Amino acid sequence: MENMRNKAMAKWNLLLPAALLCLASPAMATPFVINVNFTGGLTASQQSVFTTAANTWMSLLPNYQTGISISPLTINAAGVNIDGPGGVLGSAGPNSLVSSSGFWLAGTGSMQFDTADLTNLETNGSLTAVILHEMAHVMGFGTLWTSNNVYVNGSGHYTGANALATYRTEFNLPGAAFVPVELGGGSGTANGHWDEVDGGGSATGRVSALGDMQFELMTGWLNSSSYISKTTVQSFVDIGFASAADVPEPATLASFATGALLLLCFKRLA
Numbered sequence: 081m082e083n084m085r086n087k088a089m090a091k092w093n094l095l096l097p098a099a100l101l102c103l104a105s106p107a108m109a110t111p112f113v114i115n116v117n118f119t120g121g122l123t124a125s126q127q128s129v130f131t132t133a134a135n136t137w138m139s140l141l142p143n144y145q146t147g148i149s150i151s152p153l154t155i156n157a158a159g160v161n162i163d164g165p166g167g168v169l170g171s172a173g174p175n176s177l178v179s180s181s182g183f184w185l186a187g188t189g190s191m192q193f194d195t196a197d198l199t200n201l202e203t204n205g206s207l208t209a210v211i212l213h214e215m216a217h218v219m220g221f222g223t224l225w226t227s228n229n230v231y232v233n234g235s236g237h238y239t240g241a242n243a244l245a246t247y248r249t250e251f252n253l254p255g256a257a258f259v260p261v262e263l264g265g266g267s268g269t270a271n272g273h274w275d276e277v278d279g280g281g282s283a284t285g286r287v288s289a290l291g292d293m294q295f296e297l298m299t300g301w302l303n304s305s306s307y308i309s310k311t312t313v314q315s316f317v318d319i320g321f322a323s324a325a326d327v328p329e330p331a332t333l334a335s336f337a338t339g340a341l342l343l344l345c346f347k348r349l350a
């Protein structure tokens with residue numbers, strides 16, 4: 081009798097941590113995973129910038145919102161000869177979309193850059209910002225806004241609730257009714273970026289703790305030194321992602337155990 085009770089206790093003790101973790105962890109959400117598929121024309125150092133950019137977005141946005149079911153986002157990345165230094169830099173965006181849980185999300189995407197421009201960007205130190213910026217477009221920044229009802233083309237008014245609430249606080253504009261969207265710069269720039277003074281050469285006067293909006297990563301004119309605002313991160317929450325800031329940490333468990341037990345949770349839910 082005593083032996084049986086001990087056995088039952090031991091079994092319960094083994095099961096308890098897994099059960100607790102399933103409740104406390106974000107295991108029910110699909111993780112956001114970017115797989116960069118290099119299809120030629122990029123040096124090893126350039127490829128490593130893509131990998132770093134993917135890791136940055138995955139760490140800021142570790143999951144999709146609960147209920148979304150989607151495969152990892154595969155991005156085909158290549159360097160190609162377009163028109164030499166200057167002129168056309170390249171193109172980037174989603175290639176196929178997935179509809180899940182009321183959102184339109186990128187299923188696959190591509191990023192192509194002029195080989196001559198890649199060399200220059202690497203030399204002048206702005207390649208990391210460019211790759212981060214273009215990868216954000218593949219993930220939906222500016223490209224899936226209208227599909228997800230956070231922006232009406234031509235309005236200049238981004239109204240997604242999470243980014244707008246964060247913008248009011250982050251840029252100390254409590255009365256803002258929208259996040260201003262760029263309308264200048266022609267097609268490819270207008271309607272797909274946060275607003276800044278056309279040409280990117282002047283301060284906007286809208287200032288966060290990290291600097292003027294002029295230096296934000298997702299404006300239409302790039303700066304070699306730029307920052308990712310909380311507003312940008314929350315704009316992804318508006319279109320189906322979950323930010324690291326919103327994910328509760330199962331902090332009391334050892335990380336190696338967390339990994340193993342998360343797998344169990346996923347298996348059970350699959």
Ligand SMILES: [Zn+2]
Pocket residue numbers: 213217272273299300
């Ligand atoms: Zn852009």
